Amino acid sequence: MTNSNQSVLEVRNLSISYGDGDRRNGVVHDVSFSVAAGEVVALVGESGSGKTTTAQSVLGLLAGSGRVDAGSILLNGEDISRWNEKRLRGIRGPVVSLIPQDPSNSLNPVLAVGTQVREILEIHGRLSRKEADRRVIELLTHVGLPEPELRARQYPHELSGGMKQRVLIAIAIALKPALIIADEPTSALDVTVQRRILDLIDDLRREHGTSLLLVTHDLGIAADRSDRLVVLQNGRIQEEGPTPAVLAAPKSAYTRKLLSDAPSLAVKTNRPALDLSKPELVTVTGLTIDFDLPGRQRFRAVDGVSFSVPQGSTHAIVGESGSGKTTTIRAISGFQKASGGGIRIGETDVASLTSGTLRPFRRKVQLVYQNPWGSLDPKQTIFSIVEEPLLNFDPLPKPERASRVEAIIERVGLPTSVLSRLPHALSGGQRQRVAIARALVLEPEVVVLDEAVSALDVTVQAQILSLLGELQRDLGLTYLFVSHDLAVVRQIADTVSVLHNGRQVDYGPVEQIFERPTSDYTRELIEAVPGRKFPHHLHIAAQAAGQVS
């Protein structure tokens, strides 16, 4: 069936739409590309580019009303685009398999891990129960899980995110398929885990000569891991070619923009040097936070963290999940009592706040959260979302309130016409601007940005970051910037704390942290950031042209 010079996957003039009847919405238009045996092809694009839809169609996995309108999908030379479910089931697993995006939700929570690996063998295999069980252990060992016999009996909630992704990889490689589709396989994982998982996928793929279709929004990952790049925008291919060639000399304007907007460690900040004459606004000394566990145990989430932030500067708190970064900023914002140490913001000692003094304190410290979809009430108009903090604090007459709201909305770069809309009518970037406007309307001294740009596409992320920089310069704001993304931190921060398991393993000016880190952990973190094969000349050119803040 397969002959050696044939592509494993060939997509020809594919068009896909969603919706019903006459109101169908095209999301993929006339897309063609191919994946040769043993090749890694990266489908790159922002949200809404059609990259996930394209990848799903290869498995016949289009969600809901999705339908292939035109074109063909050739797997090993056979067009599967019009196959029925029964025929598709036969190839899912043995010919093409999936490594999903979100390992935490991709395993059935009520079935043991081993059972879920065995299932793919049961569906396609003729193995006896005993042989299948043995093969499960073999597979779990192969993907590098320690104590595979124990893991097989455990349930998903007993494994970490990285371990769950290993289990899902074991399922994907179980029947040695010709093609694996990896849909953002590491976007939900910490950067050090991400690197190990990508290395594992690489090793296994090479071992069996499997082809890989890698769907990702992260250009760093695509640059490091793929042989060829397919760049999608609004469902159309913008550019396609061997990865090094595309990176060295992108032909389309969109690819160039994508590449220059992607944050990169290689770019030095062009932020002005820290003004040491400015007074320190936030001072944290020996902050310790304990949580009670059942059975009289205590868990130390934050252990002796100290830093100080001069007025008008940005301090970044960096760490992976469970590092204590969120707990730290919750304490600074007065949402969490510290067990030890001190926090001072201006004249206020945060630890001594009472319910009476806490409210006036809240207007000095405002928060912007990660998820612009969850942090705005879907039933309130943009106007009332931004107005609400004023109602809570300032008994202003109505016309003055309205003019304050309008002024701040314009200040964050939105037209005043959005004020009458509801959040769902806005894009992710616009919503995050609204969240920033809501935080700024009270004229706070400190703005806490909790992963505030992590959920955004790179081009939108670059816009929001430059807006934040502008607002800081004009209004003299002090930022506490919490992030797991080191490349973003490098761009925006003046000083950095690196947290690991609640301890502060590194602290200092941003240049020092990135160029001369003192701890092994920080070094590991920096090395794990993808994008080593990145075309930094583009960044540097863009920076010279003043496009990157």
Place this chain on the structure above:
Amino acid sequence: MTRYVLSRIGQALLVLWAAFTLSFILLQAMPGDAVLIKFLSPDYGLSPEQIQAIREAYAVDGSLPTQYLRTLVNFLTGNFGYSIQAGVPVSAQLATNLPPTLTLASLGFVAAVTLAVTVAALSALAPFAWLRNLVHSVPSLLISVPVFWLGIMLIQIFSFRLKLVSVINPGPWESLVLPVATLAVPIAAPLAQILIRSIDEIRTRPFIAVAVAKGATQRRILWRHVAGNAILPALTIAGVLFGELIAGAVVTETVFGLNGIGILTEKAVSNQDLSVLQAIVVISAAAFVTINLLVDFLYPILDPRLRTRSGATA
């Protein structure tokens, strides 16, 4: 785990005691008592002294605390007192009236669960979209049907029009078909609604896409992956709906003239037969508490995430 079981049993006993105490206070607060209602009637022509003697014999006089303690001790030893209206021990009345209700309630529950699961499975697996949509809307229709109306309609249609189930001298099973159906429908409807909703929700989860990518059939996905997760919220509701079952049994028995706890309750209320009412309240509470205790014990068996509740999360 044993600690969890013991503490849940302890809580259940506490709830029972509270139900007993509250119902005792409420019943005592009612004006008049059963002895007065029955024996003040001029048919008996009793003197106030004789009535006082009867009151003492039935132990309805005395201070509230003494009565409370006496009744509590009696209940703990399985002595539910005497029905004043019928003049027989309450336990004897329960012995005749409890079995029909238990049969009705348990058959009704089984029928309700079967019906709910069938409707939910059909709405997920039916071969045509129009059929799936139709089945999808059935529970919201049934949820708004009152029990007494449904009972009367079922008798009208099946007994009088179609003459499928005879009302006069029915066989033991025949006599149960319509009451069980009447009881099952209003319980099956919300249960099916919850099941359908959670099936729809579970089917959008990423682990279902992973199962499809393994090459699993729709049937396998439904029973292997969806069912085990969708049943969890339905289980909680099933426990709560059991209360509905007790209330529904009272109405159903009245409509179909079954000699069960429902009839007994109705009579006891109109006669202020306190011992009977007290016993019924405590037995209903015991049934309710037991069912919910079972639900609580089933949960960790069905959901592995609840088994390691004391484990450290760090």
